[in-house]
Amino acid sequence: MTDWLGELLINPGQRLFWVYIISSCLIAIVYTLYQTRRSSESASLKPSWLNIKNYWLHPSALLDYRYFFIGTLIKIVLIAPLILSAKTVAITVFKYLAPYTDGPIEGLSHQSITLLYTISIFIVSDLSRYALHRLLHTNKYLWQFHKVHHSAEVLNPLSFYRVHPIENLLFGLRYSVSVGLVTGVFLTLFGPRIGLWTILGANGFLFIFSLLGTHLRHSHLYIQYPRYLEKFFISPAMHQVHHYKGHMLFNYGGYLAVWDRLFGSWKASSDVQQGLPMGFANNQMQHYRSVSQLLFQPFRALIKRY
Ligand SMILES: [Zn+2]
Ligand SMILES: [Zn+2]
Structure with missing residues (x-):
């Protein structure tokens, strides 16, 4: 069991890479110190994440910890083998497009192609993430699966992993299709000269965004960006x-807020009162109290309704 957890912690392509965890912790500490200093009556405004019982040991958080292990194992054993690879998609796209071109375009330097390819991967990936997330909310069947994620009543970094295996499958396919599509197009246009700008082996942009407190989106640290910046980037507060x-x-967006603005779903964190309740009404919450309920409730709801 420790093997896969170890792999998640040392792989810069994974959210749980130890460097991202440490950077999130540092940001959390600096933010808390800043907030505490700003409010003289800090005793009554003790940040919720410092409250062990009501935050880290909240029943919703305890369920997140249990679900993290079961959900990740299901993802590795049952879901990952079902997902076609980005490489397969790239080769298929290349085979389809190649007959329509006169060979690779010459004239662009390797650095320019690398930068263009890295930016394209990041943008197309982020747009597809937005589109799928929005679909999970607006399609009544898919919503039953995404409700699992929204059933968290307190947010901690492991709430990110409170995702139903069907949603994991969809996001895995989304990744392969978006990355494969861009790679196939670039292979067709520029030949095998394409390269990715990486930091420690991870997409450079993803590395930087992950370093900027990726784990604090699922937390109660209402970290806001200035309003003009939130028009372009999703702040932790915006995901909360x-x-x-x-x-x-x-705010369906992953990293960029421009999709939310373009498609009318953008809301600045300053437009909303901080600390509103999360989850659903009590009569619904009773269906999301255990690991097995999180796994089977979506199917139960769909069968009951139709
Ligand atoms: Zn959502
Ligand atoms: Zn979330």
């Missing part, structure tokens, strides 16, 4: 707004 009851149809 997405989890607030009554605001779930806003």
Whole structure:
């Protein structure tokens, strides 16, 4: 069991890479010190994440910890083998497009192609993430699966992994299709000269965004960016707004906020009162209290309804 966890912690392509965890912790500490210093009556405004019982040991958090292990194992053993690789998609796209071109375009330097390819992967990936996330909310069948993620009543970094295996499957396919599509097009246009700008082996842009507190989106640290910056980038507070009851149809974005603005689902964190409740009404929450409920409730709901 420790093998896969170890792999997640040392792989810069994974959210749980130890460097990202440490950078999130440092940002959390600096933010908390700053907030505490700003409010003289800090005793009454003790940050919720310092409250062990009501935050780290909240029943919703305890369920996140249990689900993390089971959900990740299911993802590795049952879901990953079902996902076609980005390489397969890239080769298929290349085979389809190649007959329509006169060979690779010459004239662009290797560095320019690398930068263009890295930016394209990042943008197409982020747009497809937005589109799928929005679909998970607006399609009544898919919503039953995405409800698992929104059933968290407190957010901690492991709430990110409270995702149903069907959603994991869809996001895995999304990754392969988006990365494979861009790679296939670039192979057709520029031949095998394409390369990815990486930091420690991870996509350079993903590395930088992951370093900037990726784990704090699923936390109660309401870290806001200035309003003008939130028009372009999703702040941790903006994702927390997405989890607030009554605001779930806003801020579907992953890293870039431009998709939310373009398609009318953008909400700045300053437009919403901080600390609103998360999860669902009590009569619904009773279906999301255990690991087995998180796994089977979506199917139960679909069978009951139709
Ligand atoms: Zn959502
Ligand atoms: Zn979330």
